[in-house]
Amino acid sequence: MLSGLWAGVALAARDALPSWNDGPAKQAITSFVTKTTTKGSPDFIAPDQRIAVFDNDGTLWTEQPMYFQLFFVLDQVKALSPKHPEWKTTEPFKSALAGDMKGVAATGQKGLMELLAVTHAGMTSDEFRDRVNQWMATARHPKTNRHFSEMVYQPMLELLAYLRDNGYRTYIVSGGGQDFMRPWVWAVYGIPPEQVIGSEGELKYELRDGKPTLVKTPKVALINDGPGKPVGIERFIGQRPVFAFGNSDGDQQMLEWTAAGTGPRFAALVHHTDGEREFAYDRQSSIGKLDKALDEATAKGWLVVDMKKDWKVIYPAEKP
Amino acid sequence: MLSGLWAGVALAARDALPSWNDGPAKQAITSFVTKTTTKGSPDFIAPDQRIAVFDNDGTLWTEQPMYFQLFFVLDQVKALSPKHPEWKTTEPFKSALAGDMKGVAATGQKGLMELLAVTHAGMTSDEFRDRVNQWMATARHPKTNRHFSEMVYQPMLELLAYLRDNGYRTYIVSGGGQDFMRPWVWAVYGIPPEQVIGSEGELKYELRDGKPTLVKTPKVALINDGPGKPVGIERFIGQRPVFAFGNSDGDQQMLEWTAAGTGPRFAALVHHTDGEREFAYDRQSSIGKLDKALDEATAKGWLVVDMKKDWKVIYPAEKP
Incomplete structure (x- = not known):
């Protein structure tokens, strides 16, 4: 009895992704992480090279009815x-x-x-x-009345932690403003400012009353979207990631760039299929449009996560 | 006898900076690191905030007779x-x-x-x-006939390792080309590509024969020198460093920006005083000119390292 109980606890402790339903998506993730972190595996990836990149809007948190x-x-x-x-x-x-x-x-x-x-x-x-x-x-979201930082995806929080527990460095690579994300993502996602790559404006160094300041200017320094994502990755990380997760056509080049490297690679899309618990949209949406990247995912065998089928819960507040 | 031997070994093991002469410079470094990493110290700095930035040319390796x-x-x-x-x-x-x-x-x-x-x-x-x-x-240096990567400063290699051993993240913040440094600094300094900030050109994402590539363009994206250094730091790290080391007027704003933060701060300059073992230059030099920053260091009490007096050896090959 006791040993059975402990076996159950051990089993629960082993499931790093409790909010993911058992199925091909969860299986693809755990199988990739296991094979790339098991010494002696032909697909072993050295810790130095374990770089995972995530889009933010629509991949780590909701992006509807607008960013x-x-x-x-x-x-x-x-x-x-x-x-x-x-x-x-x-x-x-x-x-x-x-x-x-x-x-x-x-x-x-x-x-x-x-x-x-x-x-x-x-x-x-x-x-x-x-x-x-x-x-x-x-501020609160008009549909859920939740704080925006509460509308992050519980299954993705678990995935981020699971990757880090296995020696991966997790980066955000988002079209959103770098300065808009950095103040809160460390506490919410466990991702420090230096691992947040986003769109950014030019800064200007100024002494104000003898005190050094950095002033934000309206001049654009980087639009970190579409083809700008591999550019941002090279600029900030200087290594090609081995693991990439997005949800829209703006992530297509990041996934391509990641997948085209040599050795084991993981590329995946979140497909917003759950109009009841979240929002359902893809090819026709003006926000987070998923069309060409969905075709490429099918053609190249990238994982497509079906939110409705693959996720037990959407937001942290829904955890049992 | 044996115990005396072992005590000697233990003592040697404790000196993380063996190529630094005992004196005020070494003392300033170890005292700062000790007080900021000792739990309960009023100057304790949380590991998350232990960010140290280093200029490269003239600070981590030689920059004469030209960069x-x-x-x-x-x-x-x-x-x-x-x-x-x-x-x-x-x-x-x-x-x-x-x-x-x-x-x-x-x-x-x-x-x-x-x-x-x-x-x-x-x-x-x-x-x-x-x-x-x-x-x-x-390639080899015209004066020493050494490979350029052998002309890094042994005392600074020890400092980098010492800081990392104490939970600091070490960054390069250089006016030199980011892409020019990244290929070799990991092996030589132990600093991975994502912690190398330098001047950089724009990149362009292109499919060549269906294969994703990043093409380097001549358009400048960032001149990471002078006032560009705090800008590069904010852009890449998103936190203000607590420890900064430079050697020229191009580092002045990086040191100011670091020193102006609240809590314990460390700002230092390498002063090239050793014409025999390396090169001697400061206020009149066209390369690595150290003039205004030297005055500011004096005025503000930043550490000025005297290469001739403070360093036992310059290059790794000279180690006893």
Whole structure:
């Protein structure tokens, strides 16, 4: 009896991915990690080379009904608007203040860049960090009423920890703002700032009252999306990853770049199939569109995770 | 007798910096590391925040009679010249082929950028890595006849290892080319590619015969020197370092940025005072000029290491 009990405990302790249903997805992950970390295995990967990269929006947390960073932008525009009465009548601010995302979208790339400029530039990097922390602690998602940092995927949290426990270094490689992610992802994902690669603006070093500061400018330094992802990876990591996880066409080149290396490689997509527990979308979606990358995954045998079938729970709060 | 022998061995084992003479410099280093890593010390620094940054040229290896990367450039120009007969009569190539550095210098920033463009761009990142490895394995320094990677400073190798043994993450933050350093610094300094921040060109993702490649372009992405160093640090590390080591005015802002943080901080300069064993230069040098930063070090009490007095040996080959 006792020994049976302990065997059960041991078995539970061995399951590093309890929120993943038993099936081909979970099997593919554990089999890859086991074979690449077992000494003497023909597929053994030296610890130095165990680099795993993850997209963020739609891969580690929800990205619907719009990228969470856009909620941040709209809230910041509102907070700043008392100082800018002209925004009431000027696009894209007028639409942003009305929460009219179609109106914002109509102002195109130019409008979006203007919104990013006023909400992400002109302040020091320390000030921006404070704003993000403040927002993450208070803002809530319109559908779930949860804090945004509570809308991360429990199965992916387990996967990140499982990889690290097996000597992998886990990186975020996201089209989202690097400075927008760094303040909170260490606590939430266990990923330190230096392993967060994202889109970024130029910084300017300035002495203000004799005190060194870094000021955020509106000039773009890197759009870390699509073909920008392998570029960001080479720039920051300087080694090709062996493990990559994404969910949209913006991740296609990162997966290609990873998969094209020599030796064992793992490339996977999260497929958003669960309209009930999360959101269901793929080829037709304007956010997180998954079309070409889904075809390439099929053609090349990359893993496609079916959220509805493969995940027992979506968010940490749903854990049994 | 035996116990005396063993005590001697234990004592030797305790000295992590055997190539540093006993004195204020060594004392300042060990005292900082001890107080920041001793639990309960008022100056304790959590392991997460133990970030140490090092300049490379003149701080970790020699930079005279010119930056080693320039020797690489000249050798590459020679190697490529058979395909470019026009270089024999066109500057800056004509001077470069003649090894006439004054002639190269006369072509100014524009000439230097042209040399960098033809030797550092237009190839894939993998091809460039191969060239650097090939060059490091064969080229020799004109004065010492040693391989360039043998002209690293033994005392600094010990310092890097000592910091890592005490939970510090060691980064290179250099004005030199990121891609030029990454191929060899892991083996030589124990610093992996993702902890090497340097100047860098833009990369372009391309499918060549269906195979993903990253092509180096001549467009500059970051000049990681002077005020660019705190920018590079924020971009790559996302945390302010607590420990910084440089040797020239190009490191001044990195040291300021580090020293201006709250809590215990360590900022230091290598002062090249040893014309016999290495090179002696400071305020008047065109390479590795140390003038304003030396004044600031004096004013702010940063450590200034006197190579002649503080270092028992310069290069690893001189170890007793």
